[in-house]
Amino acid sequence: MSDVVAYEMDGDIAVITIANPPVNALGHAVRQGLWDAIERFDADEGAHAAVILGEGKLFIGGADISEFGKPPQDPWLPEVVNRIEACGKPVVAAIQGAALGGGLEVALGCHYRVAMPGAKLGLPEVNLGIIPGAGGTQRTPRLIGVAASVQMIPAGGNLSAEDAVAQGLADTLGEGSPREAGLAYARELVGQGAGPRRVGALPCPKTDEAALEDARALWRKKSAGEVARLAAIDAVEAATRLDIAEGLDEERRIFREMMETPQRAGLIHAFFIERKVAKLPEIEGVALREVARIGVIGGGTMGAGIATAALTRGLDVTLIERDEASADKARATISKNLEGAVKRGKLSDAQKDSILSDGFRTATGYDALSEADLAIEAVFEDMDVKKQVFAELDRVMKKGAILATNTSYLDVNEIAASISRPGDVIGLHFFSPAHVMKLLEVVVADQTANDVTATAFALAKKLGKVAVRAGVCDGFIGNRILAKYRAAADRMVLQGASPYQVDRAVKAFGWPMGPYEMGDLAGLDIGYMTRKRKEPTRDPRDVVPTWADELYHLGRLGQKTGRGYYIYEEGKRGGQEDPEVEELVAKAREKQGIAPREFTDAEIQRRYMAALVNEAARVVEEGIAKRPLDVDVTFLYGYGFPRWRGGPMHWADHAGLADLLSDIKEYAEEDDFFWQPAPLLERLVADNANFASLNDQG
Ligand code: 3H9
Numbered sequence: 031m032s033d034v035v036a037y038e039m040d041g042d043i044a045v046i047t048i049a050n051p052p053v054n055a056l057g058h059a060v061r062q063g064l065w066d067a068i069e070r071f072d073a074d075e076g077a078h079a080a081v082i083l084g085e086g087k088l089f090i091g092g093a094d095i096s097e098f099g100k101p102p103q104d105p106w107l108p109e110v111v112n113r114i115e116a117c118g119k120p121v122v123a124a125i126q127g128a129a130l131g132g133g134l135e136v137a138l139g140c141h142y143r144v145a146m147p148g149a150k151l152g153l154p155e156v157n158l159g160i161i162p163g164a165g166g167t168q169r170t171p172r173l174i175g176v177a178a179s180v181q182m183i184p185a186g187g188n189l190s191a192e193d194a195v196a197q198g199l200a201d202t203l204g205e206g207s208p209r210e211a212g213l214a215y216a217r218e219l220v221g222q223g224a225g226p227r228r229v230g231a232l233p234c235p236k237t238d239e240a241a242l243e244d245a246r247a248l249w250r251k252k253s254a255g256e257v258a259r260l261a262a263i264d265a266v267e268a269a270t271r272l273d274i275a276e277g278l279d280e281e282r283r284i285f286r287e288m289m290e291t292p293q294r295a296g297l298i299h300a301f302f303i304e305r306k307v308a309k310l311p312e313i314e315g316v317a318l319r320e321v322a323r324i325g326v327i328g329g330g331t332m333g334a335g336i337a338t339a340a341l342t343r344g345l346d347v348t349l350i351e352r353d354e355a356s357a358d359k360a361r362a363t364i365s366k367n368l369e370g371a372v373k374r375g376k377l378s379d380a381q382k383d384s385i386l387s388d389g390f391r392t393a394t395g396y397d398a399l400s401e402a403d404l405a406i407e408a409v410f411e412d413m414d415v416k417k418q419v420f421a422e423l424d425r426v427m428k429k430g431a432i433l434a435t436n437t438s439y440l441d442v443n444e445i446a447a448s449i450s451r452p453g454d455v456i457g458l459h460f461f462s463p464a465h466v467m468k469l470l471e472v473v474v475a476d477q478t479a480n481d482v483t484a485t486a487f488a489l490a491k492k493l494g495k496v497a498v499r500a501g502v503c504d505g506f507i508g509n510r511i512l513a514k515y516r517a518a519a520d521r522m523v524l525q526g527a528s529p530y531q532v533d534r535a536v537k538a539f540g541w542p543m544g545p546y547e548m549g550d551l552a553g554l555d556i557g558y559m560t561r562k563r564k565e566p567t568r569d570p571r572d573v574v575p576t577w578a579d580e581l582y583h584l585g586r587l588g589q590k591t592g593r594g595y596y597i598y599e600e601g602k603r604g605g606q607e608d609p610e611v612e613e614l615v616a617k618a619r620e621k622q623g624i625a626p627r628e629f630t631d632a633e634i635q636r637r638y639m640a641a642l643v644n645e646a647a648r649v650v651e652e653g654i655a656k657r658p659l660d661v662d663v664t665f666l667y668g669y670g671f672p673r674w675r676g677g678p679m680h681w682a683d684h685a686g687l688a689d690l691l692s693d694i695k696e697y698a699e700e701d702d703f704f705w706q707p708a709p710l711l712e713r714l715v716a717d718n719a720n721f722a723s724l725n726d727q728g
Contacts (some may be wrong), residue, residue: 032059032062032063032066032067033059033063034048034049034050034057034059034060034063035047035048035049035059035060035063035064035066035067036049037067037070037071039076039077040213041217042076042077042078042079042220043077043078043079043080043081043213043216043217043220044067044070044071044074044077044079044080044081045080045081045083045209045212045213046064046067046068046071046080046081046082046083047082047083047084047085048060048063048064048082048083048084048085048090049085049086051085051086052086053086053088053090053091053092054084054085054086054088054089054090054091054133055090055091055092055093055094055095056090056092056093056094056107056110056132056133056136057094057096057097058094058097058103060094061105061106061107061110062105064082064110064114064136065105065109065110065113067080068080068110068113068114068117068121069113071117071119071121072117072118072119077119078119078120078220079119079120079121079122079216079217079219079220080117080119080120080121080122080216081121081122081123081124081209081212081213081215081216082114082121082122082123082124082136082137082140082212083124083208083209083212084125084126084127084133084208086127087126087127088126088127088128088129088130088133088149089123089124089125089126089127089128089129089133089137089149089208090128090129090130090132090133090136090137091128091130091131091133092130092131092132092133092154092155093107093131093132093163093164095158095298095301095302096302098160098289098294098298099289099295099298106164107132107135107136107163107164108163108164108165108278108282110136110139110164111135111136111138111139111164111165112139112165112230112278113139114136114139114140115139115140115141115226115228115229115230116228117141117226118226119225119226120141120142120216120219120220120224120225120226120227121139121140121141121142121226122140122141122142122143122144122212122215122216122219123136123137123140123142123143123144123212124144124146124204124208124209124211124212124215125137125143125144125145125146125149125151125191125200125208126146126148126149126204126208127146127148127149127150128149128150128151128152128188129149129150129151129152130150130152130153130154130188131152131153131154131155131162131166132162132163132164134151134152134153134162134166135153135162135164135165135166135169136164137151137200138165138166138169138170138173138229139164139165139169139229141226141227141228142201142215142216142219142227143194143199143200143201143202144200144201144202144203144204144208144211144212144215145191145194145195145200145202145203145204146191146203146204146208146211147191147192147203147204148190148191149190149191149194150188150189150190150191151188151189151190151191151194151199151200152182152186152187152188152189153166153167153170153182153183153186153187153188154186154187154188155186155258155262156183156184156185156186156256156258156259156262157186157297157301158258158294158297158298158301159256159257159258159288159291159293159294159295159296159297159298159674160258160285160288160289160294161183161258161261161262161265161281161284161285161288162183162262162265162281162285163281163282163285165230165278165281166183166281167179167183167262167265167266167268167269167277167281168230168265168268168269168274168277168278168281169229169230170182170183170199170266171235171266171269171270172229172230172232172233172234172235172269173197173198173199173229173232174197174198174199175235175236175238176235176236176237176238176241176242176266176267176269176270177238177241178197179235179266180238180241180242180244180245180263180266181241181245183262183263183265183266184245184248184249184259184260184262184263185259186259191203201215202215230274231274234269234270234271234272234273234277235269235270236270237267237270237271242263242266242267245263246260246263249263255540255672255674256293256674257288257291257293258288258291258293258294261284261287261288264284265280265281265284268280268281292675292684293674293675295676295680295684296673296674296675296676296677296680296681296684297673297674297676299662299676299677299680300662300666300673300676300677300680303659303662303663303677303725304496304663304666304667306659306725307496307497307498307659307660307663308487308491308497310483310487310499310656312480312483312484313480313483313484313487316480316481316483316484317481317484318481318484318485318488319403319430319432319481319482319485320403321345321403321404321432321485321488321489321492322345322346322403323345323346323347323348323401323402323403323404324340324345324346324347324348324402324403324404324405324406325347325348325349325350325398325399325402325404325405325406326340326347326348326349326350326405326406326407326408327349327350327396327405327406327407327408327409327419327423328350328351328407328408328409328410329349329351329356329357329359329360329361329363329364329392330360330408331363331462331463332408332436332460332462332464333349333360333408333409333436334349334360334363334364334367335367335460335462335463335464335465335466336406336408336436336460336464336465337349337360337364337390338364338367338368338371338464338465339460339464339465339493339494339495340493341364341368341385341389341390342368342371342376342377342385342465343492343493343494344389345389345492346389346390347389347390347391348390348391348392348393348398348399348402349361349364349390349391349392349393350392350393350394350395350396350398350399351392351393351394352394353394354394357392357393357394358392360392361386361390361392364386364390365382365386367463367465368382368385368386369382371465396422396423396425396426397426399423399426399427400426400427400428401428402427402428402431403431403432404431404432404433404434404485404489405423405427405431405432405433405434406434406435406436406458407419407420407423407434407435407436408436408460411437411438411439411440413440413441413444413445416435416437416440416445417445417448420433420435420445420448420449420455421448421449423449424449424450424451430454431454432454432456432482432485432486433449433451433454433455433456434455434456434457434458434486435455435456435457435458436457436458436459436460437457437459438459438505438506438509439504439505439506439509441502442455442456442457442473442475442502443475443476443477443502445475446475446476446477446478447477452475452477452478453477453478453479453482454479454482455475455477455478455482456472456473456474456475456478456482456483456486457471457472457473457474457475457500457502457506458470458471458472458473458486458489459471459472459473459500459506460495461508461668467667467668468494468495468496468667468668469495469496469498469508469663469664469667469668470490470493470495470496470497470498471497471498471500471506471507471508471664471668472486472487472490472497472498472499472500473500473501473502473506474499474500474501474502475502476502483499487499496663496667498655498660498663498664498667499655499656499660500654500655500660500664501652501653501654501655502654503649503652503654506654507649507654507655507660507661507664508664508665508668508669510645510649510654511642511645511646511649511661511665512669513560513645514641514642514644514645515545515638515639515641515642515645516545516557517572517573517641517704518637518638518640518641518704519532519536519544519545519546519634519638520573520575520578521573521637521701521704522629522634522637522638523575523577523615524573524575524615524618524619524622524624525619525624525626525627525629526619526624526625526626526627526628526629527629527634528612528615529544529545529546529595529611529615530546530595530607531629531631531634532544532545532546532634532638533545533546533547534631535631535632535634535635535638536634536635536638538631538635539635539638539639539672540671540672540674540675541669541670541671541672542670543670546594546595546596547595547596547605549578549588549594549595550588550589550594550595550596550598550605551588551589552588553587553588553589553590554578554581554582554586554587554588554594554595555582555587557578557582558578558579558582561574561578561579569703571703572703572704573704575618576618576621577611577614577615577617577618580614581594581595581611581614589605593608595608595611596608636693637693637697639678639681639682639685639690640690640693640694640697640705641704642678643678643679643681643682643690643711644690644694644705644706644707644708644711645708646658646661646678646679646682647708647709647710647711647714647721648708648709648710649661650710650721650724651708651709651710657724657725657726658679658680658721658722658724658725659677659679659725661677661678661679662676662677662678662679662680663677665677665678679721679722680721680722682721683720683721683722687711687714687715687720687721688715690711691707691711691712691715694707694711695707
C-alpha cells in the first residue's frame with residue numbers, strides 16, 4: 031500500500047507496520063500511510079482490531095525533525111492521531127525500544143498500549159524548543175494526572191515501560207516480539223468484545239495548583255531564558271479546564287508559537303550538529319585499532335579524571351606515577367571519583383570495588399605499559415617534560431599502539447616529531463574534571479594516521495564524550511577562542527565596566543558563568559601562568575590585566591584560597607563582590623590615563639560575542655576547526671554555551687554577520703590592534719552567505 035506503512039491481515043487482526051529507518055520518524059509519507067491504513071481498517075469488515083507496529087529497534091522516534099521550518103504537508107500529525115482515535119474498532123499500539131514525541135502521541139491516539147520491557151515512553155519536544163503538538167499535553171494528563179505530567183513533559187523526560195504501566199500511560203507489559211505481544215493483546219480484546227477506549231473522551235484531569243506552581247518555579251530557575259518548558263506547563267494546565275477539542279486547539283496555538291522562536295531553530299541545530307560532528311570524510315569506513323587497555327601517565331586531577339572516565343566505561347587502566355606515594359594519592363583520587371559515581375547511582379558499590387581491584391593498577395615504571403593499546407599522558411605542561419614521556423612511551427609500547435597527549439596548548443606536531451612513530455601520535459584534550467565534562471578535542475597532527483583519528487573518535491563514544499576534531503595551534507579550538515573573548519572582557523574592564531557587571535551581563539546572555547567567576551573557579555594562577563608564557567611574544571599594543579597579576583601576587587587565587595575576584599565564605603554558594611578588586615582596577619585605569627566610561631549590558635554581550643565569533647572565523651579559515659559546527663559543538667559541550675542559542679556560530683548567523691562585522695569595524699576605530707575583522711567573516715558578508723553554508727564541507 032505504501033512504501034513505509036504496510037497493511038496486512040493476521041487472521042481477523044489488521045497489522046499496520048511502519049518501516050521508515052532509522053527511527054520510523056513521522057514524515058509526510060508515514061503520516062499519509064498511517065491515515066490510509068486506518069481508513070482501510072475502518073472499512074474492512076473482516077478486521078476486528080488493528081495493531082500498529084514500528085519495524086526495527088524502536089516504535090517511533092517522533093515527528094520528522096528535518097521537516098520543521100518547511101511548509102507543512104497534509105495530513106498533519108494531530109489529524110492522523112485524531113483519526114486513529116476516532117476509529118470505530120480497537121487499535122492497539124505495540125511499543126518496543128522507544129515511543130518518543132509524536133511517536134508517543136500516535137500511541138496515545140490508539141485505544142490500547144502494550145509496552146515491551148526496556149521501552150521508553152516520553153515526550154522530549156521541549157529539548158527541541160517546542161511542545162508536544164499532536165495531543166501529548168492533553169492526553170497524557172488524562173491518563174497519568176497533572177502532577178506526573180508536569181514532572182515529565184517540561185523535563186523532556188520519559189517513563190520506562192514498567193513505570194508507564196504502573197502510572198497508566200500504557201496498559202500492559204508485552205511478552206515475546208512486539209508483533210506477538212500486540213496480536214495477543216488485540217485477540218484478547220476481541221475475545222472480550224472490547225470496543226475503542228478513547229483517551230480524548232476521558233474527563234479533564236483534576237487541576238493541581240501546587241504541582242503546576244512547583245514545576246514553574248523549578249524550570250524558571252533551572253533553565254532561565256528558555257521558553258518551551260514553561261509553555262509546556264501552560265499547555266498541560268489547559269487540559270484541566272478545556273475539553274479535548276479546545277485543549278488540542280490551545281496546544282496547537284502554543285506549538286505554533288514555539289515553532290517560530292529562534293530557540294527552536296537553535297535547539298534543532300544543536301540536535302543535528304552533535305550527530306554530524308563525528309562525520310568526517312577522513313575517518314569514514316576506516317578500520318579501527320583495538321583499544322581495551324589504556325595507560326595514563328600522571329595521576330593529578332586530569333590524569334585521575336581520565337582514568338576514572340575509562341574505568342567507568344569498562345576499560346582496563348594502568349596509571350604511571352613517579353613514586354609510590356604519588357601513585358597512592360592518584361588511587362585515592364580515582365576511588366573518590368568512583369565513590370561520586372556510586373552516590374549518583376551510576377555504579378554499584380560492588381562494581382566500584384571490582385573496577386579498583388581487577389581493572390586498575392598503578393606502576394612507577396613505563397615498562398608496565400608494554401601491552402597497553404593506548405597511552406595518554408597528563409603530566410606537567412612543559413615541552414621538555416612531554417618529550418621525555420613520549421621517548422619512554424616510544425621505547426616500551428607495542429607496535430600499533432596509540433600515543434596520546436592531553437596537552438591543552440603545546441604543539442602536538444613537535445611532540446610527534448620527537449619520536450620514531452609520529453603517525454601514532456594524537457592529542458586527546460579532555461576538559462576538567464575529565465570524568466564529568468563531555469567535550470573531547472581530538473587534536474590531529476600533521477602526520478597522525480587516519481585510523482588513529484578514527485579510533486580516537488570511537489574511544490570518545492565509548493567514554494560517553496562528544497569528540498570534536500581540532501587542528502594544531504595554541505589552545506586548539508576552544509581555549510584559543512576563549513583567550514580572545516576573555517581579552518575582550520579585560521579590555522571592557524579597563525575601559526570602565528566592573529568585572530561583576532561583565533559577569534552579570536554574560537550570564538544574562540545565557541552563559542552559566544562570567545569570565546571572572548570562571549577564573550576564580552579554574553584558579554587565577556592558571557591565567558597568570560598563561561600570561562607569563564605569552565610574555566616573550568606579546569605585542570606591545572596588547573592589553574595586560576595588571577590587576578589580575580596583582581591578585582595573583584596577593585595570593586588571591588580564586589575559590590581555592592577563598593578569595594579571587596570574589597570573596598568566598600565556607601558553606602555559602604557563590605561569592606561576594608569585592609570592593610578591593612574594583613580599587614585595583616581603578617588604579618590600573620589611572621596608571622594608563624584611562625577615564626572610565628559606562629557600558630550597557632547589551633554592549634558587553636555584543637563585544638564579548640563579537641570577539642568570540644571573529645576568532646572562531648579565523649579558526650575555521652585556518653582549518654583548526656573543519657566546519658563552523660565544530661566550533662558550536664565545542665562551546666556547547668566544553669564551555670556551557672546556552673544550547674537554546676544553538677552554538678556561537680549559529681547565534682552569529684542569527685544575529686546577522688553584516689551587523690557583527692560592522693560592530694567589529696566600529697570597535698576597531700578605537701583599537702585596531704585587537705579588533706581586526708577575520709577575512710572569512712568579511713568574505714561571508716561580501717557574498718551574503720553565512721556560517722551554516724560552510725557546515726557541509728569536509
Ligand atoms: C515531535 O515529535 C513533535 C510532535 O510532538 C508534534 C508534531 C506536530 N526526525 O540519535 P541517533 C535521525 S518532535 C528526523 O544517532 P540513536 C538522526 O538525525 C520529535 N531524524 O540514533 C540520525 O541521523 P543520521 C520528538 C531523526 O539510536 C539518525 O536518525 N522526538 C529523528 O542513538 C539516528 O539517530 C525526539 O526528539 C527525528 N525525530 O537514538 C527524538 N530522530 O544517521 C529525537 C533521529 O543522518 N531522537 N533522527 O545522523 C532521538 O532522541 C534519538 O534519535 C533516538 C535514537 C533516541 C530516537
